[in-house]
Amino acid sequence: MKAIYAEAPYVIGIRDIPVPEPREGEVLVKAAYAGICGSDLHAYHGKHAFRKPPVMLGHELSGTVARLGPGVSGLALGLPVTVMPQINCGACAACRKGRPHLCENRIMPSTPGWRGLGAFGEYFPAPASVLCPLGDVPLDLGALTEPLAVATHLMSRIPRDHDENLVIIGAGTIGLLLLIIAPSYGFKKILITDIQDENLRLARELGAHAAVNVSREDAVAAVKGFFGPQGCENILVAAGGPDILEQAMEMARPGAAILFVAMITAPSSFVSYPIVYKELNILGSFNYTLEDFASAIAFLHSHEAPIRRLISRVMPMEQAASAFEILDRKSEFAVKILLQMS
Ligand SMILES: [Zn+2]
Numbered sequence: 041m042k043a044i045y046a047e048a049p050y051v052i053g054i055r056d057i058p059v060p061e062p063r064e065g066e067v068l069v070k071a072a073y074a075g076i077c078g079s080d081l082h083a084y085h086g087k088h089a090f091r092k093p094p095v096m097l098g099h100e101l102s103g104t105v106a107r108l109g110p111g112v113s114g115l116a117l118g119l120p121v122t123v124m125p126q127i128n129c130g131a132c133a134a135c136r137k138g139r140p141h142l143c144e145n146r147i148m149p150s151t152p153g154w155r156g157l158g159a160f161g162e163y164f165p166a167p168a169s170v171l172c173p174l175g176d177v178p179l180d181l182g183a184l185t186e187p188l189a190v191a192t193h194l195m196s197r198i199p200r201d202h203d204e205n206l207v208i209i210g211a212g213t214i215g216l217l218l219l220i221i222a223p224s225y226g227f228k229k230i231l232i233t234d235i236q237d238e239n240l241r242l243a244r245e246l247g248a249h250a251a252v253n254v255s256r257e258d259a260v261a262a263v264k265g266f267f268g269p270q271g272c273e274n275i276l277v278a279a280g281g282p283d284i285l286e287q288a289m290e291m292a293r294p295g296a297a298i299l300f301v302a303m304i305t306a307p308s309s310f311v312s313y314p315i316v317y318k319e320l321n322i323l324g325s326f327n328y329t330l331e332d333f334a335s336a337i338a339f340l341h342s343h344e345a346p347i348r349r350l351i352s353r354v355m356p357m358e359q360a361a362s363a364f365e366i367l368d369r370k371s372e373f374a375v376k377i378l379l380q381m382s
């Protein structure tokens with residue numbers, strides 16, 4: 041089968057590799073669409089924490105059940121599915137505490153535990169336990185389940201007693217998905233920031249009450265101008281540079297939560313003073329659980345039209361190299377690019 045590899049930094053290649061055999065408890069999925077994620081781009085740059093070239097990429101996919109491995113039954117061939125690209129052990133302290141996404145023995149695609157396979161191939165094997173039926177969600181949209189589950193997981197981390205005001209820093213795929221689902225979580229007043237006007241225009245069309253270009257405007261002043269001088273109680277960080285924590289702390293009202301989903305690797309220094317005197321909650325949000333995948337699939341049903349607007353292009357897998365170049369060079373406006381795998 042054809043499989044897309046980051047062969048070296050900035051080099052995408054298509055290899056011919058054997059179709060994987062589904063093992064005990066596994067299902068072989070025939071891929072339909074696969075989304076290119078920011079983390080695939082990190083790997084393309086040679087900067088991903090564990091996906092180092094040469095490596096097969098991809099973890100956001102939709103497809104259909106093609107073969108059942110030994111011990112698997114009850115799944116119809118041709119069933120439209122997506123895969124939660126994360127296998128947990130069920131036995132470690134995190135798993136026992138009901139936090140499978142923080143499993144100490146977690147297995148992710150492109151690692152030896154997943155036989156080095158990523159989702160950018162014509163077929164992808166996965167344990168039946170992480171297979172999620174898509175129902176009547178169209179397959180192209182189904183490839184957005186994974187980033188949407190990142191967004192639903194983050195929403196589940198916001199303290200329940202918080203108010204209805206929300207700042208979203210970053211209007212990329214995750215920021216825009218957060219924006220689309222935020223009203224369903226009770227948020228009524230949403231300000232979003234980015235450095236690209238086109239992303240902000242889309243954010244406005246998708247319901248943002250304020251969309252601020254922080255390459256021209258001061259983010260903290262904009263937030264205080266919009267929500268009042270105390271700032272905002274809920275700040276989601278879906279993009280940003282080294283000074284983003286300090287900015288977020290400045291725009292946070294007392295008792296606020298600042299939730300990071302962006303993986304900012306540039307070192308940053310900060311003073312603890314605002315964390316203490318405003319009693320801030322600085323939280324992270326990592327990946328998702330099967331419950332988040334279920335919520336994400338429900339949102340794909342109920343919010344198909346707005347979520348579809350994030351699919352900027354669908355390109356055949358043979359054009360993966362150009363797709364990565366578009367995203368890397370920002371040579372055209374693109375939120376999510378899907379590769380058509382078959
Ligand atoms: Zn992803």
Ligand SMILES: [Zn+2]
Nearest residue numbers: 129132135143
């Ligand atoms: Zn575990």
